[in-house]
Structures are given as C-alpha cells and as structure tokens.
Amino acid sequence: MIDFSRVQKELQECSRDIESSGIRVTPKSDNLGRLTGIIPGPTGTPYEGGTFCIDITLPDGYPFEPPKMQFATKVWHPNISSQSGAICLDILKDQWSPALTLKTALLSVQALLSAPQPDDPQDAVVAQQYIKEYQTFVGTARYWTETFAKVSSLGVEEKVQKLVEMGFPESLVRSTLEAVGGDENLALEKLCSG
C-alpha cells in the first residue's frame, strides 16, 4: 500500500522550494499513484533551456520500493532511452533508499543529465556517439532539446493563444496550463482527455 500521507508531505515540501530547485511534481489525477515531474535542463549542458517532463508511477510498496520514472519528453542522452524514455540510474533500481524522495530522485535525474555515464548505457547508439563523436552528440542533444523540450521559448500568452486557436475556452486553457506548470504539450494532452 502506498504511503499517501508521505506523498502528500513530499508534494508540499517540493512546492515550498520550487523557486530554488526548479523541480515540480504534480499529480496526474486525483490518484497520487501517478504523477508528473518537471525538471529544467542543467545549465552548461546541451539540455540547457529545456524543460523535461518525467512520468512517475508509484509502486504499491512506495517508499520501500523505488518509484518508476520515465522521460515523457524525448531526450538524447547515453543513459536515457531515445525511444522509450527509460532511465538507467542506480538509485531508481538497486540503490534506492526509503530516505530518498521524489524531489531528491528528480534531482539525481537532473544530475544525470549533466554527468552522462557512457560506460553503463541505456541507449547504445547514443553512448557510442558520445564516446566516438562527442561534438556530434552535443549537436544532436541540443537539437532534441530545442525541438522537444523548448516549451518555455513561447511566452504564456502565446501558448494560450495557440491552444485557444485549437478551440478550447480561454479560461480553461489558462487553468490547465497553470496546473501542468506551463507545459503546452501536457496541457494539450490534459485538455484532450477532458
């Protein structure tokens, strides 16, 4: 059974220092078992300026079992599958500890973005490229960031404008955007699912 009171506390804690960490965790629905984590790309890396969404599913044994995390945003990284978004990170597997929280786990994922481990790859193609043609890797990673993770390049008004043009009422668009932390794609997904 998931310890929901702990998840509640974690969410509160996370929203408290959202300014300093930039890490956001929001529940997908009323059920706290499925959440969305949002991390900013670390500065000084090809992921800088991007906003990455991570799907979080809490197993029944949480916090005694690690949360399942997967990138929802496409990302080019040796330890993250370019196809599925699966993350290869020890603390999400055998090095999990119940003293870790969603926020600290997301911080670790963010750290993984700035320090790839090509020796223990999740995506062999990316890892090969990272080792053999580092410059090409940086270029691809930046391109992917620009293409898939740059929602914040648009201002809030532009996003609202875009979604309103799709036929959604403006007030609903604004509240939905607010709820998903300004991510236009997530907002669209939510709006479509009703």
Add this chain to the structure above:
Amino acid sequence: MSRRVLCKFFAHGACLKGENCEFSHDWKDPPNNICTYYQKGICSYGSRCRYEHVKPSRSDAVASSSSTLLLRSSVPNSSASAYSSKIGLNGVTASTGLPSGVPASGRPFVSHAKPPWNLEYGKHEPLDDYDVLEPRHAKPEDRPLCSFAAAGTCPRGDSCPHIHGDICPSCGKHCLHPFRQEESEEHLQMCTKKQKNIETLKRSQEIECSVCLDRVLLKTSLAERKFGILSECDHPFCISCIRNWRSTSPSSGMDVNNALRACPICRKTSYFVIPSVIWYFSEDEKREIVDNYKAKLRSIDCKHFNFGNGNCPFGTSCFYKHAYRDGRLEEVVLRHLGAEDGDIVIAKDIRLSDFIGSLQIG
C-alpha cells in the same frame, strides 16, 4: 506474577473486571501490601505506616507480604485500637464513616451477615488527614509530612501540626522529610531520574522519521510510537518504517547487506535494530538503551534454541538466552583449526560428507 496477587477491588467485593481481571480472585492469594508512597520516597507515615516499607528492587516482596498478612490478621486489635485511640483523641467519630458504638475490635462484624467489604474494615485506607492529630511527644522522624504542603501549599501555614517537608530541587515540591534521610535520598534519586526521562521524552517528540516523514511519537497508533535505533549510526526512524525496509524482499538485484541492512540515509550497515520509546541525545544514552534492550532479551529463552532441543541459526551471537531445562547455560567451545596458509579459522558445521565428497576414488 500479578495473577498471584489478590485483587484489592475483589477483596472489597467490587471488582468490575470479573474474569478478565489481571489480579487474583482467590482468597488464598496474598494481597499486595507494599507501600507505594514509601517506594517513591514520600510516605508520610514513616514507621507507623500500615503498609510494608520495602525497596522496589526486592523481588520477593509479594511472598513476604503473605506472612505479614497472617501476622496482621492474628492481631487485629492493634490496628483497630489505633483507630479508637485516634477517635478518642479527636472526639470525631462521624467523619470516619463508622457507625457509632463500634466495638474496639473489628472482629464482631464477621458474625453479622454483612457484605465482605466490611470484613476488611480494619485494613481500610488511613483516616482523613485532618483527623490524625500528632501527639507532641512523637519522635520527629515518626511525624508525617503534610500532604497539602507536598502537593503545593498548606492552607494551615505555620500552624500546621504536620512537618512541612524540604523542597525537592527537581520536582519543586515540599516532599523531602527533614528527619528521614534515607527516604529523602530515595525520593531525590527517583525524582531526578523521572525528571530526566520527561526531559528526553519532550525532546524525542520533535524527532521525525526520515522515511514516513512523521513525528515518531505523534503517530496515530500506539504501537507505532517507537523509534528503531540502528546500532551503527544515529539516524532516526520509526520502528515500523525501519523494520519494513529491512524486511523488504530484495528485488531487482538489491543486496541484503549493502542495501536493506544499511541505513537509508548514510548506508552504513547495521546488523540489528533496537526498539525504544525515547530517542537519545548522547552516546551514553544510546549505550544505556542498547544495554537495557540486550539485558531484557538475555532474560528470555530463545525459541530457536528451545532448551537445547533446537538449533539457533544465530548461534553465539543470539541475543536471547540459551539455557537448558535444568537452568544450565549453553557452553560454547569453538574449535580453532590451523589453515594451510597459517591462518586460524573457526571450525563450524563440519560434516563427514564434505570429506567423502572431495575424495577421489580411482
């Protein structure tokens, strides 16, 4: 143990617990005659107390109380006459609750068809404090402490016939008898200890479990309000969280020693968890908690060892008692073997089959 002590409510014919009472409902069992006030160091009756003055550590207190009970019932007049003398002294009879014309001896009541609690009237609670006026010639150590002063302030002030005790530095009450050194010291000891306990408990209340993020002592269920102390580090958890984590079935390649037995915070491996209702704030306090816990376990027979009939997987490291039925403790003799490379190894579970298996039969 408590089953063999006579229930005092039953003795008065009014035990509400009936069958479920944890005290004995058998008249043959001795009542508990120990003065709890004396044990706290604040009995105001001193040597005149009708209850036994024994130290809390005396384990045979119950057994001995049966003999004193016999002694008392054989001389019922002593206590009853004490009553009458007090009554005579004060001229107050109504407030004692006794019908007028009570004979000096309590015995005649037995013959009447009275409810059983009247039988016991000779051993009733002491009379109201107001009615006991001290004879001026009593020795100072025999004079009782004023209970009003001990509880706070005495309305009678300086005109009070009782001794107003000295102030106890730790509880701040007037409950140290100036003429009974031993009792006062006992009270001081108990009081300081109690005060310290309260202090630690207060500080423990602030401690949060790092897993469930709750304050351990404020958890909803009583059983959960306990800390699980790890032997090797000082990170606080509640007992249910840390036990839960350590008993998680190792999945996806988790190593028992490196992951599950490690502290969730510092990953230092601890081989056992100590349950405790208080948290500690110094190494000494921790050692005390651990030692107390181990001492308690050492008094319990190991169910695996089963008085020598079983086999305890923990062997010599087991915290529980390994004793045979006759009370003999298990003796452990380790066999040391010199290994080929010169090291000494401890021989353990050597089977003949190990040797036969390695034989090459040509």
